[in-house]
Amino acid sequence: MCELLAMSANVPTDIVFSFTGLAQRGGVTGPHVDGWGITFYEGKGSRTFKDACPSSESHIAKMIQSYPIKSEVVVSHIRQANRGCVSLENTHPFTRELWGRYWTYAHNGQLSDYEEKFVVSRFQPVGVTDSELAFCWILEKVVQKFGEQEPEDARPVFQYIASLADEIRGLGVFNMILSDGEHLMSYCSNNLCYITRKAPFGQATLIDTDVVIDFDKETTPNDIVTVIATRPLTNNEEWHILAAGDWELFRKGVRIPPQ
Amino acid sequence: MCELLAMSANVPTDIVFSFTGLAQRGGVTGPHVDGWGITFYEGKGSRTFKDACPSSESHIAKMIQSYPIKSEVVVSHIRQANRGCVSLENTHPFTRELWGRYWTYAHNGQLSDYEEKFVVSRFQPVGVTDSELAFCWILEKVVQKFGEQEPEDARPVFQYIASLADEIRGLGVFNMILSDGEHLMSYCSNNLCYITRKAPFGQATLIDTDVVIDFDKETTPNDIVTVIATRPLTNNEEWHILAAGDWELFRKGVRIPPQ
Numbered sequence: 460m461c462e463l464l465a466m467s468a469n470v471p472t473d474i475v476f477s478f479t480g481l482a483q484r485g486g487v488t489g490p491h492v493d494g495w496g497i498t499f500y501e502g503k504g505s506r507t508f509k510d511a512c513p514s515s516e517s518h519i520a521k522m523i524q525s526y527p528i529k530s531e532v533v534v535s536h537i538r539q540a541n542r543g544c545v546s547l548e549n550t551h552p553f554t555r556e557l558w559g560r561y562w563t564y565a566h567n568g569q570l571s572d573y574e575e576k577f578v579v580s581r582f583q584p585v586g587v588t589d590s591e592l593a594f595c596w597i598l599e600k601v602v603q604k605f606g607e608q609e610p611e612d613a614r615p616v617f618q619y620i621a622s623l624a625d626e627i628r629g630l631g632v633f634n635m636i637l638s639d640g641e642h643l644m645s646y647c648s649n650n651l652c653y654i655t656r657k658a659p660f661g662q663a664t665l666i667d668t669d670v671v672i673d674f675d676k677e678t679t680p681n682d683i684v685t686v687i688a689t690r691p692l693t694n695n696e697e698w699h700i701l702a703a704g705d706w707e708l709f710r711k712g713v714r715i716p717p718q
Numbered sequence: 719m720c721e722l723l724a725m726s727a728n729v730p731t732d733i734v735f736s737f738t739g740l741a742q743r744g745g746v747t748g749p750h751v752d753g754w755g756i757t758f759y760e761g762k763g764s765r766t767f768k769d770a771c772p773s774s775e776s777h778i779a780k781m782i783q784s785y786p787i788k789s790e791v792v793v794s795h796i797r798q799a800n801r802g803c804v805s806l807e808n809t810h811p812f813t814r815e816l817w818g819r820y821w822t823y824a825h826n827g828q829l830s831d832y833e834e835k836f837v838v839s840r841f842q843p844v845g846v847t848d849s850e851l852a853f854c855w856i857l858e859k860v861v862q863k864f865g866e867q868e869p870e871d872a873r874p875v876f877q878y879i880a881s882l883a884d885e886i887r888g889l890g891v892f893n894m895i896l897s898d899g900e901h902l903m904s905y906c907s908n909n910l911c912y913i914t915r916k917a918p919f920g921q922a923t924l925i926d927t928d929v930v931i932d933f934d935k936e937t938t939p940n941d942i943v944t945v946i947a948t949r950p951l952t953n954n955e956e957w958h959i960l961a962a963g964d965w966e967l968f969r970k971g972v973r974i975p976p977q
Contacts, residue, residue: 501770503844504806509765518785526777547763556814559842580866581840583818585762607839 461551461567463651464497465636465687466533467643469711471501472684473527474535476665476672480692481537482520483667494550495520497535498563499528500640505561509550531711532638536565548586552636553594555582558609560639562598566590567689568632568648576630593633597623614708614718617644621706628704636687643709645687647701653687654698655712663693683712720810720826722910723756724895724946725792726902728970730760731943732786733794735924735931739951740796741779742926753809754779756794757822758787759899764820768809790970791897795824807845811895812853814841817868819898821857825849826948827891827907835889852892856882873967873977876903880965887963895946902968904946906960912946913957914971922952942971 464481466474478497495517496509506528510517536551551565570589581602582595600623601616610616620637624646627633635646645651658681660674678684687707691698701707708715723740725733737756754776755768765787769776795810810824829848840861841854859882860875869875879896883905886892894905904910917940919933937943946966950957960966967974 501806504768504809506766506768506806508767509763511760519781522778522781547760547765550763556842556844559844561844583815585815585818585820 461536461538462689463565463567463634463636463687464535465643465645466684467709467712468531468682468684469713470682471529471531472682473529474533475524475527476670477686477688477692478535479524479670480665480667481535482515482524493538493545495537496550496552497523497533498552498554499530500532500638501530503560503640505554505563505640507552507554509547511545511547511550532640532643534563534565534636534638546586549588551590553591555598557598557602563638564594565636566593567634567650570627570631570633573630593627613639613642614715617642617708618718620644621646624706625704634689641710643687644706645701646706648703650689651687651701652691652698653685653707654696655683655685655714657683662695664695665692666694667692685709685712685714720795720797721948722824722826722893722895722946723794724902724904725943726968726971727790727941727943728972729941730788730790731941732788733792734783734786735929736945736947736951737794738783738929739924739926740794741783752797752804754796755809755811756782756792757811757813758789759791759897760789762819762899764813764822764899766811766813768806770804770806770809791899791902793822793824793895793897805845808847810849812850814853814857816857816861822897823853824895825852826893826909829886829890829892832889852886872898872901873974876901876967877977879903880905883965884963893948900969902946903965904960905965907962909948910946910960911950911957912944912966913955914942914944914973916942921954923954924951925953926951944968944971944973
């Protein structure tokens with residue numbers, strides 16, 4: 460199993476507070492010692508920091524915590540390996556370009572008997588995880604259905620991806636975070652929750668390490684920031700817990716209701 | 719104009735020495751202040767560090783210089799913007815997946831009247847540079863010629879890419895670095911050189927900053943390390959200067975002669 464963390468915001472926001480909690484689960488308060496990664500979108504561009512060593516010991520993870528990169532969309536993952544050895548090519552998040560956007564994906568869970576289903580050719584995995592192969596298959600199916608040019612309305616695309624995720628959930632546990640840099644999608648198999656923070660902001664206390672933040676001092680009244688995580692990261696706020704098969708779509712921090 | 723730096727080695731090698739010289743050209747000894755990026759391959763995996771700020775001031779560039787990531791293939795670029803604003807999506811190197819490998823590319827130069835030539839659909843640019851569009855076009859043409867499955871012999875692929883680069887050179891200046899994670903290709907339009915270091919190793923002195931390295935202390939007798947750069951980085955070694963239209967292919971530090 461692994462832990463997921465993601466953010467969607469209407470202004471460039473730093474995720475240091477939440478990432479500090481997550482990084483502790485990579486070797487201190489959690490067993491996820493087989494690497495970690497985080498993708499920051501800045502405009503249409505993105506950059507991913509990855510390490511195959513535990514996040515609690517990683518030189519690069521420390522830099523992320525000390526150097527706030529402000530971003531509107533973040534996707535992060537810390538890994539406890541089940542399928543695939545501990546190496547950079549098996550470390551999430553995974554990114555592919557489609558329709559002139561970078562699509563970024565991270566998966567928590569494990570799948571079985573997937574080889575026959577996940578037939579791919581246009582998008583091929585570089586590593587050997589079930590997770591990356593599932594990502595390639597999703598993009599392959601999306602291109603088959605919608606073609607090489609981006610549809611004007613993104614909602615039917617994510618609706619279709621949710622139906623693919625339903626199929627994948629039949630093969631095991633499939634908690635997923637997916638973003639095209641503008642939208643952030645979460646799909647729940649058994650462990651995923653989110654919180655949307657907006658004015659009036661209060662204080663929050665991390666569960667995994669002794670850190671308190673006063674969002675009121677870090678934000679402006681117009682900020683809207685949604686954080687998605689495997690398990691709640693704070694112990695004094697109300698997180699929305701998703702049920703099996705639930706999925707949510709966010710844009711600029713705001714939930715987009717299903718069509 | 720921009721500066722390119724790349725490495726191919728037969729053992730995981732750190733590039734801190736060369737990168738230290740290059741980073742000085744991003745604002746201290748050179749005018750390339752519009753961002754920089756570096757991609758490290760570790761096995762089939764890769765990670766890219768990028769910043770839209772000058773490399774000589776970048777927090778992340780400092781981390782790269784203090785935290786030696788050992789890699790068999792490195793591609794790096796520092797940018798002086800000509801086409802496209804200074805932003806992360808316009809910052810080299812660019813990466814796309816093809817045939818289950820990450821292909822990484824950086825370009826120095828400027829192209830004109832390219833819009834009609836570079837027709838793409840399967841690989842689309844995310845930013846607005848001529849460089850990224852040329853990269854997408856190269857991959858598009860490679861897939862059209864070789865199909866969706868990787869050929870057993872990589873040399874005809876790089877031979878074909880060199881012929882595409884010849885065409886692109888007709889549109890302007892096109893110095894290029896390209897890697898599939900195993901091979902490293904350099905294509906020269908007007909400024910590119912390389913050096914292959916192997917035993918007996920000596921001392922080298924950086925041109926751009928007051929640093930001397932004794933490779934004999936940093937290497938084993940079996941190491942072979944090729945470094946490619948826009949201009950020589952050291953002033954006491956003999957660099958091979960490429961001529962217009964020259965290209966070279968390296969694997970594990972060793973030059974692969976043309977077929």
